[in-house]
Amino acid sequence: MLIAAILFMVVLGTVIFNFMSPWTFLELGSNWALIDFTVLVTFVICGVAFVILGLYMVWWVYKYRYVPGRLAEYEPENPKLEARLTIITTIGVVVMLAPGLVAWDQYVRVPPDATELEVNSEQWKWSYRLPGEDGIFGFAHNKYITFENPMGIKDGDPYAEDDIIITSQTVKIPIDRKVKVLLRSKDVLHDFWVPEIRAKMDSVPGMVTYFWFQPTLLGEFDVLCAELCGRGHHTMRGEMHVVSLDEYETWLGAQLTWAEMKAGAVPLSPQALQGRSIAESNGCFACHSLDGSRMVGPTWTNLWGSTVQMEDGTSLVVDEEYVRESIAEPDVKIREGYGPEMVAAELTDEEVAAVIDFLKSQVQEESSEQVESVE
Amino acid sequence: MTDATAPSTTESILTSTARDWSSDVTTFKGVPWGKAMMWIFLVSDTFIFTCFLVSYMTVRMTVTDPWPNPSEVFALAIPNELFGWQFLESPIPVPLLLIAIMTFVLISSSGTMAMAVNMGYQRNKKGVVLLMSATALLGFTFVAMQGYEWSKLIFEEEVAPWNNPMGAAQFGSFFFMVTGFHGLHVSAGVIYLAIIAYRVGRGHYDKTNFEIVEITGLYWHFVDLVWVFIFALFYLW
Amino acid sequence: MATEGQQHPIKIYLLVWALLFVFSAISYASDYMDDGVIRTSVILLFMILKAAAIVAVFMHMQWERYALIFAILLPPLALMVLMTLMAIEADYAWATRVEYMGEPIAPEPKPPPTHRH
């Protein structure tokens, strides 16, 4: 009768685990209480069904165990019982489905007073765009993307000029304001997800997807990518800060519009420009950021000439020799806190020199303490 | 179940279906194994071609680049001179001329195949071999014409599977993929027909029956059927 | 019965053969019509008529028992669901391209190169 005991333990253990488990949804940070409610309804119905079916099984396995010579009851079918069970199941299914469909209806119908936030995703970082004062986004398409125009904004679109471009991985939104999130992707599928908000949606290149929510909880939340997007998938983490309206306005005022960004672009020397395009075409910027943020590899901002810690405890100054070696044989010296993920690039001496020129152009005089601030 | 296969006039459709499906031994009464298997294979193949065509529909509806007008792309000009004899003032472009001819060739081959099947049931070996060979020949003609059409598209209109100077690149992609896949089916069918015709001629099936001809026929008609849809949905639409 | 198989008068094959030629000719003629609902209907109607004639007569389906007919004709209904939903989906994706990416709405295709005709 071991099996009856084990089955019973499994059913009992399941129930106990469920109530003892410290693991459950994080505190709800948005208006989507209806999602949590639907989960609860489903939990109760399914849990009761599981326990009833499991206990019946245990009981009958125990009670009707083999006795030599005994005949089982011959009962091919019992239409009445089967019909009754079908009806009960159907009722249960309807009870679970109904709140789900109501909630989905709310989920896909964006309230007219929602403000828009565009989330741009690429391997493996997030960036954001706000529609600016006119409340209308300028057109954007991947085919217009250049280094200076990272969002692919259509040239000459009057609505685009006041769009606010946020290249940082952190975005702030004011509490209690309904937000319609528009999702775009530069390269592959990604999925913008904040566990506390509950809502998520894939971003798909070649189309624009959306969802909406209303943040109800102040705090700093992690933005995760929830759709496998390549080797850096697990490192693709941004931040969403839900803040008071005042703080939001202050933050917003400090952001650049598209027009300002175009006007304020710092010209690079021809050699540094060439170095940038070499780095770009070799995919360096997939892992090395230019804004000080941590990605798969170390940032390039203020990298040149700085002193860096190696995995083996030594430290060195980033100079030409080190850069050359790291490009040709990236596995030899690994920075502390990073993995041996980098693939060697085959560059000529002139190309490396150009890249170094670009690295030099990325040293900002004012501060070097910003480096690596985002872990 | 006195006569398993006689068409019944007194039974309703549902009764007949239910009775066949609840009988023993065979569900499709009077249908030989090979034929049943071919039918089921054709259902599966239908799903393949329909998935291709549904993909074509989806992508064509989604792209924002212009979709070329197939009637112009596949136009063929009637020449104004032949062997130095000028009989027209200038060439007359006729839309879809080659495609129309290909359609008629394939329909003709379907007709000869149907006749071959009929001959098979009359155990007319000579007729079967002749008609099947004719079918294979027509099928071969079709493939050859398709080859010509492909070369014309590639070299004259500069359309490649990945590139299309007239608009959406997917026009070329789908054209080559769908007609190519159909062309492969036709080519396989030609080989299949040739083998079966040869074996019929050698007397391989004299001792049993000529069901194989009908099975081959099912496949061949299916290939024709697919072309009907490609013709309407790709060339005309 | 199976030893006799699907034996039918030659006449019906010839008739269907001729019909197929006629239907194809009409389909082809639709190319000279103006674009619109009528042309589309003509294309679809004659596509279905041709397909039906081939399946029913050449493939002998009209002489098969209903057990087989249903088994062959019902499964493709799933494809109708796929087709309908994909049409809706394609339309939706296209609309987002127009609305957010500034893609032109139904631009004119370039004519094929004529210089070599």
Add this chain to the structure above:
Amino acid sequence: MATAEIPYQETVPLHHPKTWLGKYVFSQDHKVIAVQYGITAMAVGLVALVLSWLMRIQIAFPGFLEGFGADEYLSSITMHGMIMVIYLLTAFLLGAFGNFCVPLMCGARDMVFPFVNMLSYWVYLISVLVLLVVYPLMLFTDIQATGAGWTLYPPQTITAGTPGADWGIVLMLASLAIFIVAFTMGGLNYITTILQARTRGMTLMRMPLTVWGIFIATFLGLIAFPALFVSAVMMLLDRLIGTSFFMPAIVSLGQKLEYSGGQPLLFQHLFWFFGHPEVYIVALPAFGVVSDLISVHARKNIFGYRMMVWAIVAIGILSLIVWAHHMYVAGMHPAFGFFFATTTLIIAVPTAIKVYNWTLTLWRANIKLTVPMLFALSFVLTFIMGGITGLFLGNVIIDIPLSDTYFVVAHFHMVMGVSPILAIFGGIYHWYPKLTGRMLNDTVGKIHFYFTFVGTYVIYFPMHYLGFVGVPRRYYETALGGHFPDWYPVSAHHLNIFITIAALIVGAAQMLFIYNLVHSYFKGKKASDNPWGANSLEWRTPQTPPSHGNWDERLPTVHRWAYDFGVPGHDTDHIPQDVPRKESA
């Protein structure tokens, strides 16, 4: 039913080879082909098992494995998933069980076209080799197995940021296309055999549920695999010659690619138009096998046979119109959520009926707790758990927070990983005596069972809760730099360590099973013709193991359903299908 008047009954021309090679390697005997399928599937399954160990070790002890980086991790999840779903489960349930059970249970001498059946296995073997050749290639070249996840979603499958985007994916797609060819050859045979080559008296409504499950699953396979085939062809073209079926304009890692205008969601729709029926291609044969095991070993008729059959048929039909419930967060048309949530929850009704009927079969039965029965019982409980979590994910709004988390991983491992595997084990313990003439060792079997059932339950049940917290799946390293965020607390990591240890133990316990299979083949107790006292035809063959051709000159004639257990007024507790009615009275 006047069976004598059947005017036309075809026979399989049996191929009797003389050579050893012809008898055991290029055999056209469905039983040999079944064994070949089974052994190949198990071998490739072991590869997937090792991959799962590597992944679990990486999850619990990041950095412990030298040289197991993000690339290797992602290619491991991809290969593990694809191998388990296609090359192990589909191949085992249809290739091995289908081949073994269908002719024997229908009372046929063999499959209708034995040669095509043999080809099916060899083409399957080629597909497996093409799939696995990537591992030797990884050792000697730069080629990497694809790491796009088993769903192979474009654009990432063929862009540079994904491991194996250059040639690994080509091998994977080629292997899938070859597998589909192999499956089609086999599947056509199973269906035609079931429909056209049953023995006299064997109506569809007398067929054992195993055959019903295999029948509907094969049919689903024949109409669902084409969608995968088409998407594989189109993706191969995108990858190799630069078409843009699935590829819109893309800037990949700073480089503009030559694609424009394609629609990535089209691939997802095609994939799941195959992928959802695929779930039932795996589940339905398992349902059938478990129904038979429960009935035979509980010595009681299966409760509500007709409902069980219609439930299988209904599930099969409905499974074709629920595919996009895998895509609720994919960004498809918003209204699809209503349609697919509704159809998905409708499918829960026939599935629930099956669970009720298995449970009700136990009522007033006379349950023999043999090893196959233990596996069948554990299947039911595991499947209930997997099924009800399916109700969570099928309901569109609940899927929003849970999709792409460990909840999904736990759910599908319960419902289409562990459950069918338990059914497969049960089936092997059940049919091994007929296949080899020897019994499997009972004690080893029971130890193997408890490790497998309890072990897999403690692996996957707690995993659901990781999903609730919000741990995303397919993360190479969740706590980056030793930092544990809210959605991955330290306690969750401890749970992951526990799961990993359980997984290592369960995996190791499978060696017991392999030992049992091999050892019992030579040293096992001799089996009688019908050791379990079952009714279906495979236990009524004149020889054990059945000879090539299965029966003597005369095929058996069927007089009753396969579930006449405990018929009142009868001296034995079971009446085989070929016992005439008057004798049994």
